[in-house]
Amino acid sequence: MIAAENINITKAERSKLTDINLENIPFGKYFTDHMLEVEYEDGEWKNAEIKPYQPLLLDPSLAALHYGQAIFEGIKAYKNEAGEVSVFRPLDNYKRFNISAERMQMPQVPEDIFMEGMRMLIELDKNWIPQQDDHSLYIRPFMFSSDSMIGVRPSEKYKFMIILSPTGPYYNTPMRIYVEEHYVRAVPGGVGYAKAAGNYGGAMYATAQAKLKGYDQVLWTDAFEHKYVQECGTMNVFFIIGNTAITPDLKEGTILAGVTRDSTMVMLREMGFNVEERALSIDDVISAYNAGILYEVFGTGTAATISMIKELRYKDFVMKFEVDSWKTAPEVKSRLNAIRYGQATDNHGWMYKI
Numbered sequence: 001m002i003a004a005e006n007i008n009i010t011k012a013e014r015s016k017l018t019d020i021n022l023e024n025i026p027f028g029k030y031f032t033d034h035m036l037e038v039e040y041e042d043g044e045w046k047n048a049e050i051k052p053y054q055p056l057l058l059d060p061s062l063a064a065l066h067y068g069q070a071i072f073e074g075i076k077a078y079k080n081e082a083g084e085v086s087v088f089r090p091l092d093n094y095k096r097f098n099i100s101a102e103r104m105q106m107p108q109v110p111e112d113i114f115m116e117g118m119r120m121l122i123e124l125d126k127n128w129i130p131q132q133d134d135h136s137l138y139i140r141p142f143m144f145s146s147d148s149m150i151g152v153r154p155s156e157k158y159k160f161m162i163i164l165s166p167t168g169p170y171y172n173t174p175m176r177i178y179v180e181e182h183y184v185r186a187v188p189g190g191v192g193y194a195k196a197a198g199n200y201g202g203a204m205y206a207t208a209q210a211k212l213k214g215y216d217q218v219l220w221t222d223a224f225e226h227k228y229v230q231e232c233g234t235m236n237v238f239f240i241i242g243n244t245a246i247t248p249d250l251k252e253g254t255i256l257a258g259v260t261r262d263s264t265m266v267m268l269r270e271m272g273f274n275v276e277e278r279a280l281s282i283d284d285v286i287s288a289y290n291a292g293i294l295y296e297v298f299g300t301g302t303a304a305t306i307s308m309i310k311e312l313r314y315k316d317f318v319m320k321f322e323v324d325s326w327k328t329a330p331e332v333k334s335r336l337n338a339i340r341y342g343q344a345t346d347n348h349g350w351m352y353k354i
């Protein structure tokens with residue numbers, strides 16, 4: 001096994017940063033000067049390199065393109081006012097990455113390659129991290145099968161890589177959501193709990209159909225009865241009913257265990273809410289709405305942190321919300337941001353210093 005000190009660095013001759021204005025850049029469009037690339041072959045990880053960001057040369061028979069062994073993560077690094085850089089809960093992403101790898105019959109990535117590789121890469125490209133409010137560096141670790149062979153079997157070769165993308169504020173206007181009753185994202189025994197590339201591809205058609213009907217995203221429901229809520233697009237979902245915050249539990253393996261989901265539950269408890277992880281039916285959501293105690297509905301995820309839901313449509317029943325008067329979702333977001341930008345004490349040990 002390779003150790004982190006064996007990560008070989010080749011620096012870019014010239015930084016692309018001089019060509020880019022880091023203010024208000026769109027999400028996921030620009031990448032920093034370097035990337036991490038590590039190979040898995042003959043049962044071991046080897047050739048760990050940080051090198052100039054560049055295209056990959058791939059064989060057309062690349063296994064990942066045919067059979068979809070491909071997983072990823074999304075993490076963010078923040079620069080505080082003193083210019084110090086910290087990453088939000090990367091060890092949780094590391095653990096989840098290996099859970100996804102196991103489900104997709106891919107090798108485990110050793111912690112020192114993931115964490116040290118990420119740390120060294122960020123250190124090298126830290127000038128790329130915008131310091132303005134609401135800006136950050138998006139970290140994208142990913143792994144894919146790289147056998148040049150179209151026989152159906154788990155690949156013997158893999159590549160683990162990390163790329164970095166500076167991002168501006170995510171202008172998330174409140175969403176209109178369509179409760180999905182035909183297509184499904186995840187089933188018990190399936191791959192819903194893995195951050196597998198195919199989960200995203202598999203969701204796109206249903207999302208496009210909802211868009212044609214005038215909605216921004218779908219609220220996924222269970223595959224058997226289309227009764228229990230799962231996730232909202234690619235975000236976890238929270239319902240504030242009375243003084244209780246409810247989010248679907250992870251027991252069936254149909255929900256992605258979001259790091260923002262977990263952090264949101266911690267914030268909500270600190271704010272005095274009862275937090276329940278449990279099955280929640282759309283009928284219970286409607287009853288709470290009719291009783292006037294469904295106060296807020298929002299999605300959580302690394303890219304946007306919190307996305308408020310202003311409309312939820314189930315069959316012909318439309319629930320509308322006055323998001324401008326909401327207190328809870330904005331407070332969760334500002335508490336999390338205060339920790340990330342070093343303006344509040346990090347009581348939970350969430351920030352990982354670079």
Ligand SMILES: *Cc1c(COP(=O)(O)O)cnc(C)c1O
Nearest residue numbers: 234235236256258259260301302
């Ligand atoms: C990544 C992801 C989330 C959010 O997870 P975070 O760790 O909070 O970014 C939620 N649902 C799905 C399906 C995801 O892929």
